[in-house]
Amino acid sequence: xxxxxxxxxxxxxxxxxxxxxxxxxxxxxxxxxxxxxxxxxxxxxxxxxxxxxxxxxxxxxxxxxxxxxxxxxxxxxxxxxxxxxxxxxxxxxxxxxxxxxxxxxxxxxxxxxxxxxxxxxxxxxxxxxxxxxxxxxxxxxxxxxxxxxxxxxxxxxxxxxxxxxxxxxxxxxxxxxxxxxxxxxxxxxxxxxxxxxxxxxxxxxxxxxxxxxxxxxxxxxxxxxxxxxxxxxxxxxxxxxx
Numbered sequence: 149x150x151x152x153x154x155x156x157x158x159x160x161x162x163x164x165x166x167x168x169x170x171x172x173x174x175x176x177x178x179x180x181x182x183x184x185x186x187x188x189x190x191x192x193x194x195x196x197x198x199x200x201x202x203x204x205x206x207x208x209x210x211x212x213x214x215x216x217x218x219x220x221x222x223x224x225x226x227x228x229x230x231x232x233x234x235x236x237x238x239x240x241x242x243x244x245x246x247x248x249x250x251x252x253x254x255x256x257x258x259x260x261x262x263x264x265x266x267x268x269x270x271x272x273x274x275x276x277x278x279x280x281x282x283x284x285x286x287x288x289x290x291x292x293x294x295x296x297x298x299x300x301x302x303x304x305x306x307x308x309x310x311x312x313x314x315x316x317x318x319x320x321x322x323x324x325x326x327x328x329x330x331x332x333x334x335x336x337x338x339x340x341x342x343x344x345x346x347x348x349x350x351x352x353x354x355x356x357x358x359x360x361x362x363x364x365x366x367x368x369x370x371x372x373x374x375x376x377x378x379x380x381x382x383x384x385x386x387x388x389x390x
Contacts, residue, residue, distance in 0.1 A: 158247025238312025
């Protein structure tokens with residue numbers, strides 16, 4: 149039986165990390181493992197993460213505390229680069245959950261595993277989600293034979309993929325023209341090449357993910373939005389790099 153390996157890049161998410169853990173504990177299928185990537189948080193995120201790691205009776209939680217700032221994308225890539233093939237074969241299923249979000253469907257793990265088991269050619273799968281303020285969902289079907297770089301963003305949360313397709317992607321896909329790792333807009337920078345390289349991909353129209361709208365100041369939100377748009381424009385304009 150395969151597992152779902154949840155990867156959570158987190159920074160100052162102490163208020164929500166326990167909620168995310170509880171949403172994993174509520175899963176009807178216990179075949180999951182959780183990697184918490186603490187990105188130099190300056191609150192008590194690391195302490196809470198370590199507390200969760202220590203109290204998980206089935207030892208499914210691993211905390212990685214970076215000693216330098218990585219941001220989400222490089223943190224995810226560095227984490228996955230440590231997955232040895234003897235323990236994590238290419239058909240291992242990876243799922244990305246941000247530290248301030250949560251699962252909202254107790255059958256999420258079961259649904260994901262079922263879809264991948266039914267179709268061995270399935271390399272990527274994303275679900276519907278719900279915004280905490282208004283229940284909005286922007287995820288939907290991505291038509292077959294469409295270049296995802298040239299189509300509106302419809303593959304939001306929950307994003308899952310097989311480890312093998314991720315391993316085909318060169319690091320330069322995740323970097324700007326000067327070789328710097330993208331700090332914002334990691335969702336599309338990570339998932340567009342995965343979608344492009346997938347033998348088959350699928351949208352699962354089940355609400356599985358609770359997306360929380362960050363309550364940062366307007367100034368910080370505007371800076372993040374501009375930085376994200378700069379990343380997205382570059383990623384989409386150059387497409388898959390040979």
